[in-house]
Amino acid sequence: MRVLYQRVAFIGLGLIASSMAHAMRRAGLVGQSAGTARSEETRAIAREINLVDEVCDTAAEAVRGADLVVLCMPIGAMQAVAQEIAPHLSAGATVTDVGSVKQAVIDAVAPQLPDTVHFIPGHPLAGTEHSGPRSGFASLFDNRWCILTPLEGCDSVALRRLESLWQGMGANVDLMDAPHHDLVLAVTSHTPHLIAYTMVGVADDLRRVTDSEVIKYSAAGFRDFTRIAASDPTMWRDVFLTNKDATLEILGRFTEELFALQRAIRQGDGALLHDYFTRTRAIRRGIIDAGQDTDAPDFGRSR
Amino acid sequence: MRVLYQRVAFIGLGLIASSMAHAMRRAGLVGQSAGTARSEETRAIAREINLVDEVCDTAAEAVRGADLVVLCMPIGAMQAVAQEIAPHLSAGATVTDVGSVKQAVIDAVAPQLPDTVHFIPGHPLAGTEHSGPRSGFASLFDNRWCILTPLEGCDSVALRRLESLWQGMGANVDLMDAPHHDLVLAVTSHTPHLIAYTMVGVADDLRRVTDSEVIKYSAAGFRDFTRIAASDPTMWRDVFLTNKDATLEILGRFTEELFALQRAIRQGDGALLHDYFTRTRAIRRGIIDAGQDTDAPDFGRSR
Numbered sequence: 001m002r003v004l005y006q007r008v009a010f011i012g013l014g015l016i017a018s019s020m021a022h023a024m025r026r027a028g029l030v031g032q033s034a035g036t037a038r039s040e041e042t043r044a045i046a047r048e049i050n051l052v053d054e055v056c057d058t059a060a061e062a063v064r065g066a067d068l069v070v071l072c073m074p075i076g077a078m079q080a081v082a083q084e085i086a087p088h089l090s091a092g093a094t095v096t097d098v099g100s101v102k103q104a105v106i107d108a109v110a111p112q113l114p115d116t117v118h119f120i121p122g123h124p125l126a127g128t129e130h131s132g133p134r135s136g137f138a139s140l141f142d143n144r145w146c147i148l149t150p151l152e153g154c155d156s157v158a159l160r161r162l163e164s165l166w167q168g169m170g171a172n173v174d175l176m177d178a179p180h181h182d183l184v185l186a187v188t189s190h191t192p193h194l195i196a197y198t199m200v201g202v203a204d205d206l207r208r209v210t211d212s213e214v215i216k217y218s219a220a221g222f223r224d225f226t227r228i229a230a231s232d233p234t235m236w237r238d239v240f241l242t243n244k245d246a247t248l249e250i251l252g253r254f255t256e257e258l259f260a261l262q263r264a265i266r267q268g269d270g271a272l273l274h275d276y277f278t279r280t281r282a283i284r285r286g287i288i289d290a291g292q293d294t295d296a297p298d299f300g301r302s303r
Numbered sequence: 304m305r306v307l308y309q310r311v312a313f314i315g316l317g318l319i320a321s322s323m324a325h326a327m328r329r330a331g332l333v334g335q336s337a338g339t340a341r342s343e344e345t346r347a348i349a350r351e352i353n354l355v356d357e358v359c360d361t362a363a364e365a366v367r368g369a370d371l372v373v374l375c376m377p378i379g380a381m382q383a384v385a386q387e388i389a390p391h392l393s394a395g396a397t398v399t400d401v402g403s404v405k406q407a408v409i410d411a412v413a414p415q416l417p418d419t420v421h422f423i424p425g426h427p428l429a430g431t432e433h434s435g436p437r438s439g440f441a442s443l444f445d446n447r448w449c450i451l452t453p454l455e456g457c458d459s460v461a462l463r464r465l466e467s468l469w470q471g472m473g474a475n476v477d478l479m480d481a482p483h484h485d486l487v488l489a490v491t492s493h494t495p496h497l498i499a500y501t502m503v504g505v506a507d508d509l510r511r512v513t514d515s516e517v518i519k520y521s522a523a524g525f526r527d528f529t530r531i532a533a534s535d536p537t538m539w540r541d542v543f544l545t546n547k548d549a550t551l552e553i554l555g556r557f558t559e560e561l562f563a564l565q566r567a568i569r570q571g572d573g574a575l576l577h578d579y580f581t582r583t584r585a586i587r588r589g590i591i592d593a594g595q596d597t598d599a600p601d602f603g604r605s606r
Binding site for chain 2: 076100125126127129144145147174183184185187188189190191192193194195196197198199200201202203204205206208209211213214215216217218219220221222223224225226227228229230231233234236237238240241244247248250251253254255257258261262265266268270273274276277278279280281282283284285286287290292293
């Protein structure tokens with residue numbers, strides 16, 4: 001694999017940035033890596049584990065001389081960071097991000113950046129329940145999708161190079177416009193996360209069912225909700241605040257459906273329930289066929 | 304491990320029965336195994352894979368001479384089967400079941416059975432998204448819980464023997480009364496399943512987000528819902544029809560919470576969202592500490 005960028009700068013050193021750092025090293029995709037994080041503790045850990053070649057104390061320092069800058073902080077912090085780094089960006093550099101919402105990132109970041117850089121928003125669809133600089137691993141993006149949402153008039157050479165980078169890190173790349181991305185993700189990610197958070201919150205609240213029972217008997221379905229409800233709270237707060245319209249739209253559809261099923265339960269309409277549950281099986285088959293999950297029993301969890 | 308029962312009869316040969324058959328053989332827990340299923344195809348497969356020692360064409364035949372009878376069919380079919388086998392049960396035999404709801408099973412089954420048998424309802428909290436006689440495996444119950452809900456006056460020797468059987472199959476055993484079981488499971492299993500079914504149904508319905516996009520981008524959270532929404536439709540229909548009150552109660556709490564979060568999103572109340580998402584993290588930690596899930600990234604799914 002050839003070197004695609006001479007110097008990459010990560011602003012933010014959490015799960016995604018640290019996984020990118022490992023994946024870039026695995027394939028020798030960049031000449032030199034630099035990174036910074038707002039918290040001193042994170043920077044100290046990054047130095048200790050040698051996550052990138054150079055851990056900088058400020059974002060301005062990190063981006064100096066970089067031909068690729070990756071914004072890896074929660075969406076709510078991106079506007080301020082973009083303002084901070086703008087004067088220090090090299091002409092011709094590519095600036096990208098890994099935020100889970102794209103239109104809001106474009107609105108926050110694009111106006112801050114000089115015309116001399118290529119801003120290409122991105123979103124790798126991969127993650128775990130863990131956060132922080134120690135949580136990254138090189139194979140996180142393997143066979144996962146990364147969606148890029150280039151703006152009109154985006155430089156095609158810069159775009160092609162960023163695509164190659166993600167492919168070199170193991171991902172498949174798709175291009176779409178930001179509003180469509182935000183709607184698709186509201187369905188496949190944002191609303192499911194909100195629902196999982198809610199269900200876990202309900203369980204946590206119930207007085208008659210003790211914590212210990214909820215935990216002991218979680219293998220019956222509940223634990224799959226707790227995994228996605230254990231993701232980073234700041235990141236998810238920002239997702240819902242910035243993809244408000246699409247999330248509320250899908251939530252509206254969800255409660256409409258849920259009430260129909262609830263009514264069927266109340267009325268004892270077994271035929272409606274059976275039809276519904278049969279229909280949803282097909283989608284699962286599609287996901288396994290597409291290589292986005294395994295059908296191994298229990299996902300190979302320790303038994 | 305000593306032989307606990309001379310002859311076990313499985314009525315129904317799906318995921319749970321076939322896993323029990325494998326687990327019993329693994330540990331040498333029963334002398335002889337028999338089984339039957341309503342569908343001829345299932346019986347033929349069971350014969351082909353040598354799932355039990357004797358595949359019978361009728362339930363009456365299967366239970367003849369058995370000192371343990373396990374009802375492994377959907378709950379809605381249990382009353383009729385109990386009526387059918389009642390005249391053929393051996394005196395002193397234990398009759399148990401593996402249904403996900405317990406009070407409804409007791410109401411349906413107990414009145415059909417002669418006083419000469421011990422009826423001890425049970426529910427192993429284990430499963431996969433797969434169904435049928437080929438889907439079973441010996442380790443399904445390892446380190447999982449099996450809840451028994453003995454009736455008042457239950458014979459303690461018969462109860463102890465059934466507990467030993469489940470322990471011999473790798474499970475931990477808990478005892479509780481049926482109504483409490485049904486409430487706990489409404490929280491940890493039934494409501495999460497209904498919600499997962501609903502979310503998958505919403506995704507399936509949306510016209511602007513194509514099937515292919517929902518499937519491609521499912522790794523972002525949605526796939527965890529599809530797994531639990533791929534379980535057996537008949538079994539789940541019966542769960543909701545027979546655990547109606549507890550499920551509707553928890554659903555009511557769920558929608559109340561969901562509306563509070565929805566309102567916070569609409570109003571941009573980031574503090575409320577962040578607090579909520581932080582609180583739900585703790586429960587996840589408890590589940591991993593209790594050995595009911597792994598915190599390995601991605602569950603060791605193929606990457």
